[in-house]
Amino acid sequence: MKKFGSAVVLAGGKSTRMGFDKQLLNINGKRLISWIIEKLKDEFNDIIIVSNKPQYYSEVDCRIVSDIIKGMGPLSGIHSGLMNAKSQYVYFIACDMPVININYIKHMKKCLDNGNYHGCITQVNDWIEPLNAFYSKSIISAIECQLNRGRRSVFSLVKSLDFYIVNEVIARKFSPDWDMFINLNTIEEFNEFKVLQEKKGIGVNV
Incomplete structure (x- = not known):
């Protein structure tokens, strides 16, 4: 099994605060998740979307899987992504995270090359950023144990x-x-991101 190669886009969640399903966000006239996939293909050859609405992805050029353990939030998606991935280490991002930083992804890969870690993640004070991160297939059983105990x-x-x-x-x-850690939870956050992108000359719309 290759050490790297798989990337997973988590496309779950209820999108309650956004007011519509975030899986349908568009950037510059294209679905945001399609743009994310195109960027990920610069670094990964195996792209997976974890979504419980596979009907949204009939024209998307990657594998679509659903949660194996239902109703347990992002950790369920991480579990399903790891179960279906083809590499030892798997990169994870969410469908509402519009900035893919390839240089940082390469940095995390180098960090993982220096030891036998369970993954690579970013910490801010006492908080971790659970996405824009790598997880190893070796932790599948640990995730299952936690989920089976009702811990998300x-x-x-x-x-x-x-x-x-x-x-x-x-x-x-x-x-x-x-x-690179921005996620768009509300229409206000989306509009703020839109303003920033327009200043950079990139159009954003829904």
Whole structure:
């Protein structure tokens, strides 16, 4: 099995605060998730979308899978992604995270090359960023144990295992404005992102 090669886009969630399903967000006239997939293909040859609405993806050029353990939030999606991935380490991002930082992805890969870690994740003070991160297939049983006990917390999972932790100082060298961790939860956040992108000459619409 290859060490790297698979990337997973988590496309779950209820999108309650957005007012419509975030899986349908568009950027510059194209579905945001399609744009994310195109960017990921610069670094990965196996792209997976985890969604419980596979009917949204009939024209998307990647594999579509659903949660195996239902109703347990993002950790269920991580579990399904790892189960279906073709590489040892798997990159995870969400469908509402519009900024793909390839240089940071390459940095995390280098970090994982230096030891036998369960993944690579970014920490800010006492908080971790659960996505824009790598997880190893070796933790599938640990995730199943946690989910079967009714525990959904990615944070507690990471703290119980041996992850390579990238601190904020290092991460900000790749993303000074922290845009690689932006996620669009509300229409206000989407509009703010739209303004920023328009200033860069990139049109955004829904």
